[in-house]
Amino acid sequence: MRDRDPLLALRPWEAPEVTSWGRLPMNAVDRRRETVPLDGDWRFQLLPSPDAPLAAAWSSTYVPGAWTVQGTDDLPQYTNVQMPFAEFPPHSPAANPTGVYEREVDVPADWAGRRIVLQVGAAESVLLVHVDGRPVGVSKDSHLAAEFDLSAVVRGGERATVRLTVVKWSDASHIEDQDQWWHGGITRSVLLYATDPLHLADVSVRASFEGGLRVDCLVRDAGGALPADWWVSGDLDGQLLVQNVEFDRANAEDDRVSDFLGEARIDAVVPEVRTWNAETPELYGLTVRLHHADGTVADTSYHRIGFRDVEIDGRDLLVNGERVYIRGVNRHDFHPLTGRTVSYDDMRADLVLLKRFGFNAIRTSHYPNDPSLYDLADELGFYVVDEADIESHDHAHEIADDPRYLNAFVDRVARMALRDKNHPSIIIWSLGNESDYGANHDAAAGWLRRHDPTRPLQYEGAAKLGWAATDDASDIACPMYAPLEDCVAHALSGRQTRPLIQCEYSHAMGNSNGTLSDHWAAIESTPGLQGGFIWEFWDHGILQSVSDGRPTGRAGAGLYDNGVAAPGHRWAYGGDFGETIHDGAFIADGVVFPDRTPKPVLFEHREIAAPLRIECCRHEGIVLGNHQHFRGLDWLNGTWELALADGRTLTAPAVLPELVPGETVAVPLPFEVPRDGGEAWLTLRVTTAEELPWAPVGTEVCAPQVRLRGPVVPEGVPVDRPVEVDGEGLLLHPLLTAAPTLSLWRAPTDNDELGGMALRWRTWGLDSLVRKAVSVRQTGQSVTVLAEYAGTGGVVRHRQELTPVEGGIRIDEEVELPDEFDDVARVGSVFETVAGLDLLEWFGQGPWESYPDRSAGAPVGHHAVPVDELFTPYLRPQESGGRHGVRRFTLSATDATGLAVALDEPRQVSVTRFRADDLTTTTHHDELAPRAGCVVHIDAAHRGLGTASCGPDTFPSYRIAPGLHRWSWTLRVL
Ligand code: GAL
Numbered sequence: 001m002r003d004r005d006p007l008l009a010l011r012p013w014e015a016p017e018v019t020s021w022g023r024l025p026m027n028a029v030d031r032r033r034e035t036v037p038l039d040g041d042w043r044f045q046l047l048p049s050p051d052a053p054l055a056a057a058w059s060s061t062y063v064p065g066a067w068t069v070q071g072t073d074d075l076p077q078y079t080n081v082q083m084p085f086a087e088f089p090p091h092s093p094a095a096n097p098t099g100v101y102e103r104e105v106d107v108p109a110d111w112a113g114r115r116i117v118l119q120v121g122a123a124e125s126v127l128l129v130h131v132d133g134r135p136v137g138v139s140k141d142s143h144l145a146a147e148f149d150l151s152a153v154v155r156g157g158e159r160a161t162v163r164l165t166v167v168k169w170s171d172a173s174h175i176e177d178q179d180q181w182w183h184g185g186i187t188r189s190v191l192l193y194a195t196d197p198l199h200l201a202d203v204s205v206r207a208s209f210e211g212g213l214r215v216d217c218l219v220r221d222a223g224g225a226l227p228a229d230w231w232v233s234g235d236l237d238g239q240l241l242v243q244n245v246e247f248d249r250a251n252a253e254d255d256r257v258s259d260f261l262g263e264a265r266i267d268a269v270v271p272e273v274r275t276w277n278a279e280t281p282e283l284y285g286l287t288v289r290l291h292h293a294d295g296t297v298a299d300t301s302y303h304r305i306g307f308r309d310v311e312i313d314g315r316d317l318l319v320n321g322e323r324v325y326i327r328g329v330n331r332h333d334f335h336p337l338t339g340r341t342v343s344y345d346d347m348r349a350d351l352v353l354l355k356r357f358g359f360n361a362i363r364t365s366h367y368p369n370d371p372s373l374y375d376l377a378d379e380l381g382f383y384v385v386d387e388a389d390i391e392s393h394d395h396a397h398e399i400a401d402d403p404r405y406l407n408a409f410v411d412r413v414a415r416m417a418l419r420d421k422n423h424p425s426i427i428i429w430s431l432g433n434e435s436d437y438g439a440n441h442d443a444a445a446g447w448l449r450r451h452d453p454t455r456p457l458q459y460e461g462a463a464k465l466g467w468a469a470t471d472d473a474s475d476i477a478c479p480m481y482a483p484l485e486d487c488v489a490h491a492l493s494g495r496q497t498r499p500l501i502q503c504e505y506s507h508a509m510g511n512s513n514g515t516l517s518d519h520w521a522a523i524e525s526t527p528g529l530q531g532g533f534i535w536e537f538w539d540h541g542i543l544q545s546v547s548d549g550r551p552t553g554r555a556g557a558g559l560y561d562n563g564v565a566a567p568g569h570r571w572a573y574g575g576d577f578g579e580t581i582h583d584g585a586f587i588a589d590g591v592v593f594p595d596r597t598p599k600p601v602l603f604e605h606r607e608i609a610a611p612l613r614i615e616c617c618r619h620e621g622i623v624l625g626n627h628q629h630f631r632g633l634d635w636l637n638g639t640w641e642l643a644l645a646d647g648r649t650l651t652a653p654a655v656l657p658e659l660v661p662g663e664t665v666a667v668p669l670p671f672e673v674p675r676d677g678g679e680a681w682l683t684l685r686v687t688t689a690e691e692l693p694w695a696p697v698g699t700e701v702c703a704p705q706v707r708l709r710g711p712v713v714p715e716g717v718p719v720d721r722p723v724e725v726d727g728e729g730l731l732l733h734p735l736l737t738a739a740p741t742l743s744l745w746r747a748p749t750d751n752d753e754l755g756g757m758a759l760r761w762r763t764w765g766l767d768s769l770v771r772k773a774v775s776v777r778q779t780g781q782s783v784t785v786l787a788e789y790a791g792t793g794g795v796v797r798h799r800q801e802l803t804p805v806e807g808g809i810r811i812d813e814e815v816e817l818p819d820e821f822d823d824v825a826r827v828g829s830v831f832e833t834v835a836g837l838d839l840l841e842w843f844g845q846g847p848w849e850s851y852p853d854r855s856a857g858a859p860v861g862h863h864a865v866p867v868d869e870l871f872t873p874y875l876r877p878q879e880s881g882g883r884h885g886v887r888r889f890t891l892s893a894t895d896a897t898g899l900a901v902a903l904d905e906p907r908q909v910s911v912t913r914f915r916a917d918d919l920t921t922t923t924h925h926d927e928l929a930p931r932a933g934c935v936v937h938i939d940a941a942h943r944g945l946g947t948a949s950c951g952p953d954t955f956p957s958y959r960i961a962p963g964l965h966r967w968s969w970t971l972r973v974l
């Protein structure tokens with residue numbers, strides 16, 4: 001029986017020309033009635049290949065779901081560029097996991113005579129449909145739904161057996177080679193629905209920001225020929241809309257009239273329309289009805305629409321005439337338990353979090369996302385770049401011009417646009433990702449430009465012709481990871497022809513996103529630069545049980561907290577499921593942990609995106625500026641906060657002025673700044689003033705800050721008391737278990753590793769410097785220790801002078817970094833403390849983690865954080881937990897005893913439970929054993945983080961030059 005099956009005989013998994021068979025055209029009709037959900041348990045078996053005979057025994061599995069995380073032996077595999085199998089396109093391997101899903105469906109009795117459609121939300125990568133053993137259809141395009149008309153094979157009131165066969169590898173895998181986990185299964189919902197034979201085949205809405213509304217309907221009849229005298233009507237928030245009779249299907253002179261494809265139009269103008277934009281996403285409810293000649297309703301489609309325009313004017317992308325900044329992120333449909341299946345609540349939580357951290361744009365990297373994502377983007381306010389499911393990364397060049405794949409390129413782009421065209425949030429179409437540039441792209445672009453002239457399209461690969469080109473398949477120059485100086489140079493060159501918005505930048509792998517604020521300083525000051533999309537939202541760690549190495553699947557619900565997997569579990573990355581072909585931790589490169597816990601970079605981003613900013617203006621007080629595009633400040637509340645170095649923090653309510661977008665105003669200083677108190681910083685804490693769909697009242701929005709008075713260098717008065725050192729010149733101190741020594745090494749971040757810096761540091765021997773005291777000299781009560789730190793690449797001389805001062809010891813340090821060490825990780829002191837000092841309090845930047853090139857979002861103030869919460873649990877252990885601009889800190893026990901450190905100037909400090917070595921020698925966070933005491937680093941200089949794991953390194957100004965480095969600090973006992 002199986003060998004005679006025509007669908008199997010077609011072998012669609014190795015026929016790129018076959019994109020579908022028996023599948024209905026994609027459309028944007030949204031019906032709410034007459035549906036039968038088919039999610040739930042299905043009979044299931046996983047065959048070793050599509051040709052293999054069915055086994056007698058079935059198990060059961062839940063739909064929607066990926067079988068790779070549902071208990072089968074076919075586990076997730078992660079590759080970036082390389083294909084997971086050796087076969088060249090269009091071929092796939094003989095070993096080809098094939099899931100067969102089967103269940104009975106009771107077709108409602110009142111569906112007799114109705115048109116009955118099966119919808120499969122998403123299946124990867126080839127779907128074959130049978131009903132009662134009869135072949136119904138085939139579909140590819142793993143992230144879009146497939147619909148099949150079952151009217152001829154099922155009957156109302158009867159039971160039918162639906163079989164969905166899903167073949168994992170195919171010709172299509174070669175154009176779904178995105179940088180993510182490979183899965184197999186039915187990852188979105190399945191359902192049946194019924195309509196009248198006379199039905200809406202599609203609805204297209206155009207709603208402009210001046211209030212013009214046009215609704216185009218396509219009408220078909222299951223019987224073929226259309227009946228006479230059908231008509232359409234609409235309803236916009238309760239207001240009746242009538243069909244445009246000028247555009248009359250019955251007009252015999254109109255050569256658009258067809259016997260089987262009806263076209264009707266509704267035109268309207270909405271006076272005083274509330275326009276849609278990402279700041280104020282005003283939506284209207286539109287209902288479109290198709291009527292029989294007697295007026296009864298045959299079909300209904302529901303839409304939430306927004307009135308807005310998108311256009312490109314020269315090198316500016318305009319939304320409603322405004323040049324908006326694109327503060328974007330790339331987002332995958334990802335979930336740490338299900339792999340790919342995401343619920344409405346999950347997506348809502350993603351978007352709510354992005355709103356709270358100042359994002360206003362999403363690129364649906366690298367395929368059309370779950371349909372609800374776009375509803376949520378419309379509702380919460382995001383500009384969306386909707387991307388087609390095309391990435392042929394490994395064999396990009398060959399496929400881009402291969403005519404066998406032509407149909408697939410056009411099909412995927414067209415189906416995306418047909419499904420998503422009515423979403424106001426989508427302002428740009430994308431032809432896909434990393435697939436070189438060829439005739440197949442131009443064909444897809446041609447289809448799209450003709451079908452939807454209202455939106456620009458972009459394709460990074462087309463930019464190969466140069467950002468200034470005008471004749472390629474991209475209306476936007478959308479490079480990835482372009483050096484900032486190149487972007488600025490292009491914008492200043494006079495040759496810019498189109499907007500420059502990076503489709504990917506600031507790679508968030510591990511402890512990263514250095515120089516984000518430098519990017520935005522340039523973007524906001526350089527006409528022609530308009531923003532970009534951070535790579536990426538998620539760390540795609542899959543929750544794995546360590547004992548059996550399997551993904552937990554949905555059973556892992558609740559087995560993680562605050563970014564960390566529960567004991568016995570970990571966040572798996574490439575290679576953790578026994579794959580031999582994989583790309584390791586490169587899959588963990590998001591701004592949130594796999595459970596959506598924010599990483600510190602999000603606080604940086606929130607501040608960079610601040611809608612309200614302040615500047616210090618000597619004569620006039622403080623200048624406030626509205627940095628939004630469309631709205632005033634009435635949705636915000638403010639509180640002034642004055643932090644003084646002496647420990648005081650004064651607060652006062654702020655009265656926010658009425659400012660239109662772009663406007664500034666000077667206000668008097670809210671405080672009489674006390675003459676004493678030392679260094680002084682004024683912060684405006686800005687929170688939401690009203691209940692918003694994405695934030696309750698009082699949610700922090702930003703905390704812009706200005707310095708009112710500079711620091712005063714603390715002086716320790718020398719006293720007559722000895723300092724104790726051992727024979728090696730190491731300080732003996734009751735609270736220290738390891739004396740302060742020189743540190744030039746940090747546990748390499750992913751950027752350090754992949755950017756090649758860590759290799760150089762290791763070659764120089766910085767990870768294992770050998771210390772030798774050269775001289776220990778007593779001068780009065782001070783001790784001066786000269787030491788040499790020898791590495792394979794050179795010797796570093798370090799001088800430490802320990803002077804007893806009032807209440808403690810002052811430590812003056814100096815190193816001469818030889819020219820050979822021209823770019824080290826840090827220059828500073830490291831020491832370790834006794835156990836029990838579990839609270840860090842400091843005056844400096846915080847409270848979250850910050851580094852020299854990622855510190856714009858950490859205001860100066862008085863902060864207190866338990867030591868165990870200072871460390872950020874990046875999936876692959878690495879340098880973490882640093883705090884920038886620390887002026888002084890205390891480490892104390894519950895009884896308030898402990899130590900206090902005062903620094904000569906704001907320094908990078910870190911207090912963790914881990915030595916750099918502990919972090920370097922482990923591969924997953926769960927392998928780390930926290931030490932009882934604290935490992936404390938005080939750095940005279942700390943290398944910026946950069947983004948070198950994929951993209952530019954940190955700027956030279958954030959690197960450490962050879963030569964003399966001096967720092968000084970005072971250690972006291974509390
Ligand atoms: C880009 C690519 C992304 C991802 C990223 C690195 O080249 O488009 O899919 O691979 O680099 O994480």
Ligand code: MG
Pocket residue numbers: 080081177178179391393434
């Ligand atoms: Mg790629």
